[in-house]
Amino acid sequence: MSTDTLSPLADEKYHGLTAEQIDRLGTELDALRQRIIADLGEADAAYLRKVVTTQRTMEIAGRALFYLPVIGWLPAVACLSVSKILDNMEIGHNVMHGQYDFLGDPAFNSRMFDWDTVCPGEQWKYSHNYIHHTFTNIVGKDRDVGYGILRMDPDQKWHPYYLGNPLYAFLLMTFFEWGVALHDLEVENIVSGKRKLADNKPLYPGLMRKIRRQALKDYVLFPALTGPLFPLTFLGNATANLVRNVWAFNIIFCGHFPAGVASFSEEETANETRGQWYLRQMLGSANIRGSKLMHLMSGNLSHQIEHHLFPDLPARRYPEMAVEVQEICERYGLPYNTGRLRQQLFSVFKKIVRYSFPGGQAKAAPVRGPEAVIEDSLAA
Amino acid sequence: MSALISPPVSGGPGPVVGRLLRSRLAAALATPHGVDRYLERFNPMWTAHEVRARVVSVHRETSGDTATGSAPVATLTLQPTSTWRGHRAGQHVLVGVELPGSAKRHTRAFSISSAASAPGERFTLTIRAHDEGQVSSYLVREAQPGTLLHLSQAQGEFTLVESPATPTISRLLFITGGSGITPAMSMVRTLLRDGYDGHAGRRVTFLHFARSPEDQIFADELAEIAAADNGVDVHLRHGDQQFSEFELRRLVPDYRDTDTWLCGPAGLVELVKGAYADAAGELSPRLRMEFFKPAVARAASPGEVIEGEVSFTRSGASTAATGASLLEQAEELGLEPEFGCRMGICFSCTATLTAGTVRNVLTGEESSLSDEEIRICVTAAAGDCHIDL
Ligand SMILES: Cc1cc2nc3c(=O)[nH]c(=O)nc-3n(C[C@H](O)[C@H](O)[C@H](O)COP(=O)(O)OP(=O)(O)OC[C@H]3O[C@@H](n4cnc5c(N)ncnc54)[C@H](O)[C@@H]3O)c2cc1C
Ligand code: FES
Numbered sequence: 001m002s003t004d005t006l007s008p009l010a011d012e013k014y015h016g017l018t019a020e021q022i023d024r025l026g027t028e029l030d031a032l033r034q035r036i037i038a039d040l041g042e043a044d045a046a047y048l049r050k051v052v053t054t055q056r057t058m059e060i061a062g063r064a065l066f067y068l069p070v071i072g073w074l075p076a077v078a079c080l081s082v083s084k085i086l087d088n089m090e091i092g093h094n095v096m097h098g099q100y101d102f103l104g105d106p107a108f109n110s111r112m113f114d115w116d117t118v119c120p121g122e123q124w125k126y127s128h129n130y131i132h133h134t135f136t137n138i139v140g141k142d143r144d145v146g147y148g149i150l151r152m153d154p155d156q157k158w159h160p161y162y163l164g165n166p167l168y169a170f171l172l173m174t175f176f177e178w179g180v181a182l183h184d185l186e187v188e189n190i191v192s193g194k195r196k197l198a199d200n201k202p203l204y205p206g207l208m209r210k211i212r213r214q215a216l217k218d219y220v221l222f223p224a225l226t227g228p229l230f231p232l233t234f235l236g237n238a239t240a241n242l243v244r245n246v247w248a249f250n251i252i253f254c255g256h257f258p259a260g261v262a263s264f265s266e267e268e269t270a271n272e273t274r275g276q277w278y279l280r281q282m283l284g285s286a287n288i289r290g291s292k293l294m295h296l297m298s299g300n301l302s303h304q305i306e307h308h309l310f311p312d313l314p315a316r317r318y319p320e321m322a323v324e325v326q327e328i329c330e331r332y333g334l335p336y337n338t339g340r341l342r343q344q345l346f347s348v349f350k351k352i353v354r355y356s357f358p359g360g361q362a363k364a365a366p367v368r369g370p371e372a373v374i375e376d377s378l379a380a
Numbered sequence: 381m382s383a384l385i386s387p388p389v390s391g392g393p394g395p396v397v398g399r400l401l402r403s404r405l406a407a408a409l410a411t412p413h414g415v416d417r418y419l420e421r422f423n424p425m426w427t428a429h430e431v432r433a434r435v436v437s438v439h440r441e442t443s444g445d446t447a448t449g450s451a452p453v454a455t456l457t458l459q460p461t462s463t464w465r466g467h468r469a470g471q472h473v474l475v476g477v478e479l480p481g482s483a484k485r486h487t488r489a490f491s492i493s494s495a496a497s498a499p500g501e502r503f504t505l506t507i508r509a510h511d512e513g514q515v516s517s518y519l520v521r522e523a524q525p526g527t528l529l530h531l532s533q534a535q536g537e538f539t540l541v542e543s544p545a546t547p548t549i550s551r552l553l554f555i556t557g558g559s560g561i562t563p564a565m566s567m568v569r570t571l572l573r574d575g576y577d578g579h580a581g582r583r584v585t586f587l588h589f590a591r592s593p594e595d596q597i598f599a600d601e602l603a604e605i606a607a608a609d610n611g612v613d614v615h616l617r618h619g620d621q622q623f624s625e626f627e628l629r630r631l632v633p634d635y636r637d638t639d640t641w642l643c644g645p646a647g648l649v650e651l652v653k654g655a656y657a658d659a660a661g662e663l664s665p666r667l668r669m670e671f672f673k674p675a676v677a678r679a680a681s682p683g684e685v686i687e688g689e690v691s692f693t694r695s696g697a698s699t700a701a702t703g704a705s706l707l708e709q710a711e712e713l714g715l716e717p718e719f720g721c722r723m724g725i726c727f728s729c730t731a732t733l734t735a736g737t738v739r740n741v742l743t744g745e746e747s748s749l750s751d752e753e754i755r756i757c758v759t760a761a762a763g764d765c766h767i768d769l
Contacts, residue, residue, distance in 0.1 A: 037743050045483030056421050098727050101753075104476070104485040107417065110727055111753065114412040121412075129727065213411045221409055312724065 013268050014279050015334055025332055026275030032324055033310055036317050044314045045103055051090050051296070059083035062240070066226050066233045073236055080240035082297075085247055087116040089299025090315065096121050097129060099314045117244075119181035120210040123203060127184050133311050137256070137263045137284035144256065145263065147172060147179060148188035152351060153263045154360035165356030176245035181207060247297070250345060251288070255304030258286045258347035260337045281308035282329065287322070287338035294341065295319060305336065398462055401428040424528055425461055431531040433458040435523050436502065441597040444509065450595045453559065454520040455493060455506045460531060462500045467534030469496045469570040470563040470641065470670075475505070476530030477515050480522075485530065487749070488515045491562040491643075491670070492534065495569040506597065508559040538641065538670040540567045550639060551582060553632055555623070555652055557589040557644025563670055564588075564641055565598060568605065568612065578611010585632050587615045589623060589648060623648055625655040636664045643670040688763040693734060695769060701761035705741060706731075710756065710769060717756060717769055724758035731756050736765025 014022060062079030065072040092115030094100070100108040107113075114121040127143065135141040139155045146152040150169055151162040172179045184203055189195035218241065223233040262283040269280065288294070288302040295302050295318075303318035306325055313321075329336040339347070354360060400406060406415050406428065415428040424432055436457040444452030467473070472491040479486060493506040509520035554564035568586060578584065586605075590596040596616060606614035615631060617623075628635050635655070642652050649669065656667045690709050691698040697713040707729055710717050719729040724742055730753050737748040739762040746762055747754070756767065 034743070040483070042481065042483040053421065056418060060418070060421070103483055104487065111730065116412060125727065210412075213408065216408055217411055221405070 013262075013264065014276065015283075015332075017279075017332060017334075019273075021332065022273065022275035022279060024275075025328065026273065026278050028328055029278050029309060029325075030274075032321060033313065036310070036313055036321065040102060040314065044100070044316065047316050048091075048095075048100055048103075048108060048314070051086060055083050055086040055091060058086070063222060066222070066229060066236055069229055069232065073232060077236045077239045077243070080237065081243035084116055084240055084244040085297055088244060088248060089251070089301065090296055091299075092116070092121070093299050093301070094315045096125055098312045101312075114210075116214070117177040117180065118211045118214045119177060119183075120206045122206060123184040124180065129311070133308070135269075136281055136308060137261070138266055138269050138280075139263050140266055143183065143186065147183060148186065149179075150352065151355040152257050154355070155263060155265065156355070158355075158358040162356050165352050169352045173246055173249040174242065176249040177241065181211070250341075251298045251301050253348045254288050254341065254344040255285055255301050255307075257351055258337065258339065258344045259351065260335060261286050278309060279334075281305070282325075282334065282336075284308065285337070286344060287336075288344055289338055289340050305338075395462075398428070401426075427461045427463050429463060431461055431463050431533060433460040433464075433529045433531050435525055435527040435529065437525055438523055441506065442595055445594060450591050451509045451511065452520055453506060453508045453595075453597050454523075455504050456519060456523055457502055457504050458529065458531075459502050460500065464497070464500055464531070465533050466497045466499045466501060467492050467503065468539045469567040470539040471534040471536045471566075472538075472563070472670075473505070473534050474532035475515070475519075477518060479514060479518055486515050487530075489672075491536075491566065491672075493562040493565050493569075495566060495573045506559065506562045506565070536670070538563055538643070538668060540570065540641075551632065552584045553635060553638045553640040554584070554586045554588075555628075555640060555642045555644070555648075556587070557648040558591070558595075559597075560643035560645070560648075560670070560672060561588055561597065563643055567641065572605065572610065572612070576610070578609075582611065584612040585615070586612060587617070587623075587628070587631065589617045589621070589644065591619065593618050623651045623655075625651075628655055636666065638666060640664075640667045641670075642667060643672070686760075686762060688736070688761055688765065690761045691764075691766045692769040693766050701763070701765070703760050706738070706754075706756035706759050706761060706765075706767060709761070710767075715769060719757055722757045724755050727755060729755055729757045732768040734766045734768050736761070737763045738765055 017025070058079045062076050062081075062083055065076035065079060068076075092113065095108050095113045096110050096115070098110035101110055110125070132142055132144045137145060139145055139153055146156060149172060150165055151158065184207075185200050186195050190197055190200075218237040219234055222237060223230040226233040262280075264280055264284070269276070272280070282305055285304040285308045287305050288298065290298075290302055300315035300318045301307060303315070303322050306318035306321045307315065309325065310318075310321065326336050328334075401415050401419070410418055416430045419426040419428065425434060436459045439455045439457070441453040441455055442450070444450050470491070472489045474487050475490055476485045476487045478484075490505045490507060492503050494502075494504040497503040505519075507516050507519050509517045511517075552567075554567065556564045564586065568584065571584065576582075576584075586602070588596075588602075593599075596602075596618065599616075602614050602616065605612050613631070632638055636658075640656070642649060644652075649671070653663060653667070653669075656664045658664070686701045686703050688701040689698050690701050690706065692710055692713065692715060695713075695715055697710075697715060699709055699713055702709065704712075707717060707719055707722065717729060717731065722729075733747070733750065733752045733754050735750050737746060738754060738759045739746050740754075740758060741760050742758050754767075756769075
């Protein structure tokens with residue numbers, strides 16, 4: 001046993017699994033991935049097209065309903081909010097992960113797609129697809145841990161600034177699309193001197209262009225086209241953007257920050273194997289239990305664990321994969337972090353408040369699940 | 381400008397609406413998805429920027445014969461959207477087809493067989509159904525009036541232009557084999573339609589090779605052209621009448637100094653190239669060639685020893701294929717392609733495969749589409765291949 005265990009540090013980190021067990025886990029997950037890839041096809045294409053049709057219909061309806069003063073306003077905001085949420089979550093986020101590149105359709109190609117938010121898809125793909133998905137929950141490397149604004153982990157050194165944690169979180173939620181857009185500028189790294197202001201220069205033109213376009217359509221052109229109803233349409237568009245911001249923020253925070261989600265250090269993850277990478281993704285994410293509608297509106301990020309294991313597979317496959325992933329977790333004695341939306345939200349909220357103060361409990365408890373015992377006897 | 385004067389297309393928006401849809405206002409309202417993404421909700425033939433086409437008619441050129449192994453050929457007449465900018469004779473178009481039963485859109489190049497077209501104007505493709513060819517079989521056997529195709533604008537430089545050394549009175553020579561006849565046919569049709577009659581002393585020689593008389597497409601039209609008094613000499617060769625330099629010299633004594641367009645199967649191309657090479661092996665600059673198939677060897681199957689050369693075309697570096705990822709192979713050569721995660725999830729490393737065969741190391745899937753975007757960190761050479769890096 002002692003010869004094939006990892007260093008004591010990594011051993012504990014990975015719930016007492018041996019290197020060999022971790023490799024086996026990796027192989028199992030690879031096999032699951034292969035099975036889904038082999039099965040991709042018309043149903044996935046049809047699903048995406050259906051969601052896109054729904055989203056476009058909602059958007060057109062929303063824009064049109066603003067012409068009906070009084071009775072039209074609320075339905076208009078509702079339609080437009082749903083349209084923006086679908087656009088960002090089930091369509092944009094997933095398409096830009098390359099989940100639908102296999103279709104060969106330029107309209108759904110990760111290199112060409114852009115979404116209905118002020119963050120340019122191009123820049124988001126770097127900070128999200130590359131930085132966040134490669135270095136998930138490695139404190140100091142994954143800039144999504146606290147978004148460079150919040151303290152969400154005891155390993156982040158406390159500073160009086162963090163007393164404002166709840167306030168910053170509230171502001172980030174309200175202006176989430178702007179937060180995501182400015183995320184790439186790594187302001188916190190500039191403040192701390194890790195990044196030069198000049199490094200951001202190449203990002204400005206793309207960012208400004210995107211912001212100009214988004215603002216022009218939502219806050220000038222569409223309102224202007226409704227003539228005297230300008231203020232109402234303006235307000236309606238702003239509300240739809242806000243609804244989307246609040247929803248997206250909450251879904252994303254529930255995917256990464258509820259209690260029990262593990263974080264990692266750079267030393268722990270140096271020279272990671274594929275199996276260990278998988279493990280880190282599993283231990284560093286959390287799911288949300290809910291209805292089909294809930295999964296659709298969250299872009300299936302309610303299956304954040306599966307998304308982090310297989311970021312480039314169509315998200316509509318995550319529910320069926322979740323059954324197997326959960327079974328695998330049980331067999332290896334690994335936690336599978338999931339809960340209802342209310343539960344996960346409360347847990348995130350508690351964390352935001354807790355970490356505004358110094359200290360904090362060490363990372364997710366590295367306990368071995370009861371099933372690990374069975375696994376051991378099988379391996380023996 | 382051309383877009384504004386395009387004739388209205390049946391079922392498409394009129395010129396005024398078209399102009400509105402192409403306006404900056406429409407683009408601003410439709411941002412970030414673009415106007416076409418909304419128009420297609422109503423009618424796929426209403427486009428402001430993209431090009432699509434409906435099949436108007438399908439004409440069977442030859443029916444094919446399993447006994448002799450010859451494949452059926454059909455000509456599709458296409459009505460493009462008003463966004464079509466027209467084509468020059470000899471150009472090709474990329475055709476995207478959603479095959480029933482497969483979610484993927486497959487894209488293949490086809491030369492345009494009809495005379496040069498104006499914006500929005502109909503044109504034809506003449507396609508040979510390859511035995512196991514997915515797209516060609518579908519288009520020849522199953523496309524019907526109404527079938528929707530995704531198109532690129534016309535592209536390619538294999539066109540009817542003269543070299544500076546040859547004024548308009550010079551002679552023209554077309555040497556084609558099999559379905560390679562299509563671009564040459566477009567050129568000859570364009571010449572004749574535009575009033576060319578051969579009386580200015582400029583002769584056209586059309587030399588075509590087909591497997592058999594039954595396989596000869598455009599036979600009636602070529603017979604008419606040959607019979608008319610127009611200065612076009614048509615020479616059709618069938619069966620085992622192979623290309624010979626001797627015969628070419630007899631038909632066009634100074635062929636090496638004649639503007640020549642060559643398009644056909646590899647065997648024919650090799651023979652003709654031999655005839656156009658001088659003692660030092662240098663090809664005559666008058667010879668222009670079009671390939672329907674990349675001139676790169678097929679891949680080894682999984683498990684087999686990989687034999688081939690990986691060429692990074694932009695940097696001019698090349699190395700023997702080892703089975704390592706193309707990213708690693710490029711780095712070994714001292715190149716510095718962009719990369720991110722090195723595990724196929726971030727798409728930072730995408731590059732264009734211009735020719736050859738590669739294998740996705742995650743899926744084991746082989747691919748040899750030219751101009752395909754590949755993630756080089758999870759792709760290895762499966763034979764000779766050319767990467768635009
Ligand atoms: C510039 C250009 C112009 C072209 N113009 C025409 C045209 O006018 N008419 C026309 O019929 N085709 C033309 N082609 C060829 C066409 O693009 C396709 O390669 C061909 O139709 C086969 O596609 P597929 O999808 O049916 O075959 P695939 O499904 O891609 O291939 C199936 C099998 O057929 C073989 N195969 C594929 N392509 C060829 C080929 N070109 N020759 C021999 N074997 C092949 C493959 O090796 C494979 O074994 C042109 C190609 C290019 C690059
Ligand atoms: S480097 Fe991330 S996909 Fe290749």
